[in-house]
Amino acid sequence: MGAVTLRVGDLDAMITYYRDAVTLELQSHEGPVAVLGRGTVPIVILQHAPELTAAEPRSSGLFHTAILFDTQAQLAASVYSVGTTHPGSFTGSADHLVSQAFYFTDPEGNGIELYWDRDRTEWSWNHGQVEMATLRLDPNTFIGEHLTRDGQAHPSTGNAIVGHVHLSVGDVGTAREFYVDRLGFEATANLGGQALFVSAGGYHHHMAMNTWNSAGAGKRRLALGLGEVDIILPGTDDIGALNERMSHFGVQTRHDGQTLGFDDPWGNQIVVRTK
Numbered sequence: 001m002g003a004v005t006l007r008v009g010d011l012d013a014m015i016t017y018y019r020d021a022v023t024l025e026l027q028s029h030e031g032p033v034a035v036l037g038r039g040t041v042p043i044v045i046l047q048h049a050p051e052l053t054a055a056e057p058r059s060s061g062l063f064h065t066a067i068l069f070d071t072q073a074q075l076a077a078s079v080y081s082v083g084t085t086h087p088g089s090f091t092g093s094a095d096h097l098v099s100q101a102f103y104f105t106d107p108e109g110n111g112i113e114l115y116w117d118r119d120r121t122e123w124s125w126n127h128g129q130v131e132m133a134t135l136r137l138d139p140n141t142f143i144g145e146h147l148t149r150d151g152q153a154h155p156s157t158g159n160a161i162v163g164h165v166h167l168s169v170g171d172v173g174t175a176r177e178f179y180v181d182r183l184g185f186e187a188t189a190n191l192g193g194q195a196l197f198v199s200a201g202g203y204h205h206h207m208a209m210n211t212w213n214s215a216g217a218g219k220r221r222l223a224l225g226l227g228e229v230d231i232i233l234p235g236t237d238d239i240g241a242l243n244e245r246m247s248h249f250g251v252q253t254r255h256d257g258q259t260l261g262f263d264d265p266w267g268n269q270i271v272v273r274t275k
Contacts, residue, residue: 001162001206002230002273003035003042004065006110009224011048013107018044021082021089022067022104022112023155038160043067047227054109055223060168060214060266062226064103064111068163072100072142075116077151078160080143082114093142095135098123098204102139108224115163123204130188130197130204164206165229167268168214172196174265175209182249183270184242206231220267228269239272 008014015034018024024036024043032048044065055061069075079102083090086104091111093102101115124131151157169175175196179185185198188205194212197205207229211217233239236258243255246262254261260272 001165002232002271003037003045004062004162004165004229005045005047005227006062006108007049007052007224007227008046008108009048009050009052009054010107011046014046017086017089017106018046021085022114023078023081024067024160025156038156038158041159041161043160043162045227049224052222052224055220055225058214058217059223060170060217060220061223061268062110063166063168063208063210063213064113065162066101066113066115066164066166067160069114069116070159072116072146073148073151074158074160075100075102075114076143076146077148077155077157078114079139080147080152081155083139083143090139093137093139095137096132097135098130098132100137100142102137102142110225111166113166117163117204120202128186128188129190132189132197132204162230164203164208166208166210167226167229167264167266168217169209169211169264169266170214170217172209172211178264179207179209182246182251184245217266219265226268228271231270231272232275233272235274239274242272 018036019026027035027037034046035042037043089104091103099115099117101113104112172193179198180187188199189197195210197208199206239260243253243260246253251262
């Protein structure tokens with residue numbers, strides 16, 4: 001997964017949150033666009049759009065951007081930073097068996113997951129479905145066990161990437177048809193017809209779609225929140241092949257030879273590119 005683009009109303013406040021709380025680095029800030037990430041890897045792109053208003057409640061769009069850290073110590077440093085600078089943005093935490101995760105909401109209502117993966121040898125699979133759960137994970141205990149002095153002093157140290165992107169959609173059946181049957185992801189979990197998890201290459205999930213807050217939602221209107229989801233493929237030949245596949249299924253695409261863009265059934269913009 002590549003960077004997630006968010007349309008924001010207060011660019012300065014959002015830069016401050018993702019830089020000073022989430023501990024991303026401000027990689028560039030040119031006019032209305034700010035890019036934050038770690039090292040050379042962009043994670044969140046903020047586009048200033050003060051003319052837009054917030055999306056309607058229960059609409060489709062972003063559920064959360066999930067930022068994956070290399071180590072528990074790096075995750076603990078980020079969780080501690082958000083918890084001490086913006087404690088009101090914490091919304092929960094869970095041990096999912098494959099990962100340990102902490103959830104927040106940014107100042108404009110966009111969901112964030114900060115997480116660390118257990119080694120793949122510890123994941124359990126059954127008939128192509130990965131075993132996940134929602135077990136209690138106490139944030140204070142986790143921080144106490146894994147926060148180091150160096151992490152507390154230098155919380156932005158270490159690598160991080162977008163591990164997965166979770167969307168709010170109108171129905172799971174349509175999501176499966178688009179993201180699995182057409183786009184080509186493999187389904188890795190289906191939670192009671194209310195959530196679908198999909199991936200490539202045997203990961204637990206690169207994307208997920210749920211109806212927990214958005215059952216029956218139709219196409220999004222232009223609003224603050226999710227602007228674009230980036231998916232990274234190895235080369236331009238892969239992008240060309242995907243363009244042919246999507247065209248075969250009647251999906252309208254935007255292909256400039258380097259990137260491939262299209263909308264999912266709810267108007268969420270997907271852009272496929274190489275590194």
